[in-house]
Amino acid sequence: MTSDSPTRINPMISHRAAHIGRAVLRREDRSPLTGRRRYVADLRLPGMLEVAFVRSPEAHARIISIDTGPALALPGVHAVFTGADLDDVAPFPHKILYIQPVGQTPLAVDRVRYVGSPYAAVVATDRYVAEDAASLVAAHTEFESLPAVADLDQALAPDAPKLYDDWPDNYLVNYPAEKEEVTRAFEEADHTYSDTFVSPRQTGLPLECxxxxxxxxxxQVTLWSSTQSPHIVRTTIAEMTGIPEPRIRVITPAMGGGFGTKTHIYPEDVVMPWISRRIGRPVRWIEDRFENLVSAVHARDQRHDVDVAYDDDGTIRAIRCKAYCDVGTGEIFMPGTAPVFVTGGCLTGAYDFPNMEVHHFCVVTNKTPSGAYRGFGVPEGLLVMEGIIDQVARRTGVDRVEIRRRMILQEDQMPYVMHGGGRIDSGSHAKSFERVAELIARSLERIRAKYADDPDVRVGVGYTNYVEPTTPTYHLTTGHWAGYDSATLRVDPDGAARVGLGTTDLGQGTETTAAQLVADSLGLDPDDVTVVMGDTDRAPYGLGAWGSRSAIVMSGSILMAADRVMVKAREIAAHMLEAAAEDVVLTDGEFHVAGSEAPSVSWSQVATAAWVRTVDLPRxxxxxxxxxxxFEPPDLEHLPDASGKVNAAASWSNGAHAGVVSVRISTGELKIEDYVIVHDCGTMINPMIIDGQVQGGVAQGVAGAMYEEFQYDPETALPRFASFMEYLYPTCSEVPEMTIEHFETPAPEQPLGVKGCGEGGTIGPGAVVAGAVSDALADLGVEIKATPITPSAVRQAIREASGPGGST
Amino acid sequence: MKPAVFDYYRPATVEDAVAALGTSETAKVLAGGQSLIPAMNFRLAQPDLLVDIGGVEDLDRLEVGSEGVMIGASVTQSRVMSSDEVAGAVPGLRRALGHVAHLQIRNRGTVCGSLAHADPAAELPALAIACGATMFIRGPAGERTVDAGDFFLGPFWTDLAHGEIITGVHFPSEPAGTVTFLDELAWRAGDFAITGLAAALATGDGTVSGARMVSFGVSGVASRMTGAEQAVLGFAGGDDGSDLYEAAYEDAADAVDDVHATAEYRREALGALVVRNVRAALANGNGRGV
Structure with missing residues (x-):
């Protein structure tokens, strides 16, 4: 932290109606509800043409030839470009030196490695014609199919086809580890066993593609892109095209969600300005849902092979985990290598568990590249940890709540350094678990009674205790950027404030919360604050919104800017009041000498002196x-130490989730009957928005727990999905009612004590539903170790647990 | 969404509609468009002509008589579902329609459109078979009728020849002592069924004395469950239902494996659905899906 970066609101301000901590209504809601919000798809420029990308139908193939003639002959087609045409554009940068380089070009040139990979672009008068032409290009492309790799086992087989000829194998990252104390624990423990957990492929699925x-x-390049990180898009385009960066303006209009998928820099971000420059017309491409499903990043797709050492008294001595992430082809910037490291680092959840050994592997396959999605590796780890705890409880007969109680982090352990170096600054881990256990015990009793007369229905409960790393470094993800963000704050002559932020709003309410922060730090009303984000010409350089970082980075940067504005404003006001600056205070938007309300000077008078009547300024x-x-968040580390440990997050929110699930044995139907969250993200800026974040997060967690999975054909690596007929997400009918309670344990080192809250909701449901179904079916011997937990999966688990010929 | 190029024609009479269909090999009838339009948007369907029957006289009739319910080709699912008269004559229709997609889709989607589309996981074809409904078809050669039981031939494949349209469907009134119901398992509310059952059971004396049972979502076409129909005769809810379960399980021998569920799951689930619904029908005089 720089020496003058404030951690709390400037004490010279007093404001009777402080806004931080209040459920200020979201200013972003009116326009989407009335159809007036403007997304990229709403924008049209005179002379604009539309682009359709031609995407690989092959999982793995060489491109032998592309005949663009028939497409070009179609009336309304202006141009067709193939990968070879973009020879003046550099490949996507390779910044992380410990991973293999994939050499991704904006369009595939001579080889395609996944279905959906863009290899040509058609420019036409409208998208209909463009699609007609794209079909013609596809029909006149000759591929030579190559053997495809559909999953981890195929990729790691000794004779596996290689995706990249110059690599030794299909490991994008191969990072084994060994810990002496873990090896010793395995020798000393009463028992050991091995197991496997699986979290399959999903994606963030924003409403707006x-x-x-x-x-x-x-x-001069102007680019409207639905991206979470407009400045990073700008820098990357400049680097790849050689266009001077100041001549590139990236604008993110309103966004309909991103959930991490829009943090990446996609081929289209680079190809589109290249096309516009080449043909001298504005060009637009709007991703359709099929494209979104096959070519926006996927996520998760992890397998964890674990060895567990435990004692008869239920003590888990050590866990060894081989964490594999199937990252698809790896052809995405930034690469999808970071989540599995987060999985490893956070796998131990809110538990005091140092004896953890994690081997990290990222493996390439002929599937859509994977990357960021809300939760960013943490949900996968909690499925493992809570599963292990429940298994050890079952094996030893020790109560599963009791085991958790013994292991959970206590307040007097703070700050607690996790096995991977994460430094948990503070939290209410034990308290949250006790509360969640108390709340869920009540509903468990009620729900068991409800089904008491139905022998086909079993009821179970699941728990998870997680920590949520927030405001992480971007250095380990990108190899380039790090962790700060920015605010530029101005007070205009009328006394209203305008703040430009380097973070972005993708629907999470940042405009509202930023206005609350500015209002309190300048003694204004939020309605007097205008917030500008998502425009590289109007907002300062920043890294965008991801990693639950906006709360901390915008709090820090706004407070810094506001304090600097206040120092100057106070001097101006003091001059106008003919007083000494140190005697001037600000109360409800008026400057006056401490102790006397009158005379006073308003923000408008001060700002008018600063901008207009400069004759009124001090000489x-x-x-x-x-x-x-x-603002660079304190406590945030960007590189691991010699032992590989790193505190890669500025702060650590925590929470406990528990849920009661009913399972119908004959059909496997399952229902989340109740869901309880006790949540702690430090100081809350806007509790209503935080509740919304938790609810939306739980919805996406339920999606992973029970519904979503991208399946690929194991023989051909062709996707078994093309639409929402195959990829099911939960609707409002499937998302359970939930109870949310909060503790507020302020982050000791962060501005205002805020921590971040974007992902906690998503982390819990996989582990909770798996635990609850296993509990419900415990007497049948069922242990759920993979998601999504569909009725078909439940029945299969029952069959397998009952052995051959087993039925109900 | 980006359909390929097509022509659009909105005739005023059935004759005109049939004539128009005859002008093109790939022409399709547009009624509610709830399946056709998405398929066109994905370019899975590329008809060169859409014949919109929304303006055809008489096809919007919904008539309830002593014999049953006549539903014209442009009558929406919502309209059928909300009619108390229909529910009185054929109670199974309202019960089944409650499982068909969501309100917004039912407001557009038509009963006859769903029958003509013949999605193997759709509710209405199975219900039509269970109820013994009759299709009224008009084509270049004139009018004909087909029993629902002979109409559905395979996935998205019916007895309808090119150039023919369904003008209406007749559901006979539910006989006294019979209960008609539909139940299904779907992962989400409103989805197509993973496993579904439509049935008409004669249960007048507390014992099943006659049955027409149809599975859907299980195999490539809504299918009569001949084994279960036999096994259920005489069932009074007294035993554990394992014979009935086994019979239904065997009826589903051609169950499909897909991204949503295994074939084995579909067979087990169909068995469970049959047993629990027959029990419920005997106990309550209607199916669980009510």
Whole structure:
């Protein structure tokens, strides 16, 4: 933290109606509800043409030839470009030196490695014609099929076909580890066993798919892109195309969600401005849902082979985990290598468990590249940890709540350093678990009674205790950027404030919370604060919104900028009041001498002096009333130490989830009957928005727990999905009612004590539902170790547990 | 969404509609469009002509008589579902329609459109077979009728020849002492069935004395469950139902494996569905799906 970065609201301000901590209504809600919010798909420019990308129908093939003639002959087609045409664009950067380089070009040139990989682009008067032409290009492309790799086992087989000829094998990352104390624990423990857990492929599934509108005029690039990180898009385009970065403006209009999938820089972000520059017309591409399913990043797809050492008294001595992530082809910037490290680092959840050995592997297959999705590796780990705890409880006969109680982090252990170096600054881990256990015990009793007369229905309960790393470094993800973000704050002559932020809003309410922060730090009303994000020309350089980081980074940067504005404003006000600056205070938006309400000077008077009536400024003072803050979160580390440990997150929220699930044995039907969350993200800026984050997060957690899975044909590696007929997400009918309670344990080192809250909801449900179904069916010997837990999967588990010929 | 190029024609009479269909090999009838339009948007269907029957006179009739319910080709599912008269004559229709997609889709989707589309996992074809419904078909050669039991031939495949349209479907009134119901397992509310059962049971004296049972979502076409129909005769709910379960399980020998469920699951689930619904029908005089 820089020496003058404030951690709390400037004490010279007093504000009777403080807004931080209040459920201020979201200012972002009116426009989407009335159809007035403008997304990329709503934008049209004069002379605009539309682009369709031609995507590989092959899982793995060489491109022998592409005949663009028939497509070009179609009326309305303006141009067709193939990968070879973009020879003046550099490949996507390779910044993480410990992973294999994939050499991804914006369009595939001579080889395609997954279904959906873009290898040509068609420009036409409208998308209908563009699609007609894209079909023609596809029909006139000659492929030579190559053997495809459909899953981890195939990729790691000794004679596996290689995706990249110059690699030794299909490991993008191969990072084994060994810990002496773990080896010793396995020798000393009463018992050991091995097991496997699986979290399959999913994606973030934003309501709004991606979209890019590019317009290059006189060498000035304007790019509207539905991205979570417009500045990173700008820098990457500049690096790959050689266009001077100041001549590139990236605008993110309103976004309909991103959930991590829009943190990546996609081929379309680079190809679209290239096309506009080449043909001299604005061009737009709007991703359809099929494209979103096959070419926006996937996520999860992890397998964990674990060895567990435990004692008869239920003590888990050590866990050894081989964590494999099937990252698809790896052809995405930034690469999808980071989540599995987060899985490893956070696998122990909110438990005091140092004897953990994690081997990390990222393996390439002929599937869509994987990357970021809300939870970013943490849910996969909790499925493993809670599963192990429940198994050890079952094997030893020790109560599963009791085992958790023994292991859970206590307040006097803070700060607690996890096995991978994560430094948990504070939290309410034990308290949250006790509360969640108490709440769920009540509903468990009620729900058991409800089904007491139905012998076909069993009821079980599941628990999880997680920590949520927030505001992480981007250095381990990108190999390039790190962790700060920025705010530029201005007070205009009318006394209203305008703040530009380097973070973005993808629907999470950042405009509202930023206005609350500015309002309190300048003594204004939130309605007097305008928030500008998602425009590289109007907002300062920043890294965007991801990793539950906006709360901390915007709090820090806004407070820094606001303090600087306040220092100057106070001097101006003091001059106007003919007083000494240190005697001037601000109460409800009026500057006055401490102890006397009158005379007073308003923000408008101060700002008018700064911008307009500069004759009223103190002699020699520089005009203007705009200040910036660039906030680097304290405690955040960007590189591992010699032992490989790193505190890669600025803060650690925590929570406990529990759920009661009913299972119908004959059909495997399951229902979440009750779901309880006790949540702690430190100081809450807007409790209503945080509840929304938790609810939405749980919905996506339920999606992973019970519904979503991208399946690929094991022989051909062709996707077994093309639409929402195959890829099922939960609707509002499937998301359970939930009870949310909060503790507020402020982050000791972070501004205002905030921690971040975007992902906690998503982390819990997989582990909870798996635990609850296993509990419900315990007497049948069922242990659920994979998601999604569908009725078909439940029946299969029952069959397998009962042995051959087993039935109900 | 980006369909390929097509022509659009909105005739006023059935004759015109049939004539128009005859002008093109790939012409399709547009009624509610709830399946056809998505398929066109994905370019899975690329008809060069859509014949919109929304404006055809008489096809919007919904008539309830002593013999049963006549549903015209442009009558929406919501309209059928909300009619108390229909529910009085053929109670199974309202019960079944409650499982068909969501309200917004039922507001557009038509009963006859669903029958003509013949999705193997759709509810209405199975119900039509269970109820002994009759299709009224018009084509270049004139009018004909086909029993629902002979109409559905395979996945998205019916007895309808090119150039023919369904003008209406007749559901006979539910006989006294019979209960008609539909139940299904779907992963989400409103989805197509993973496993479904439509049935008409004669249960007048507390024992099943006659049965027409149809599975859907299980194999490639809504199918009569001949084994279960036999096994259920004389069933009064007294035993554990394992014979009935086994019979239904065997009826589903051609169950499909897909991304949602295994074939084995579908067979087990069909067995469970049959047993629990027959029990419920005997106990309550209607199916669990009510």
């Amino acid at each position: 991606r979209g890019v509108l590019a317009d290059v005029v006189d060498g 020699g003072m520089e005009p203007g009333l705009e200040m910036s803050g660039y």
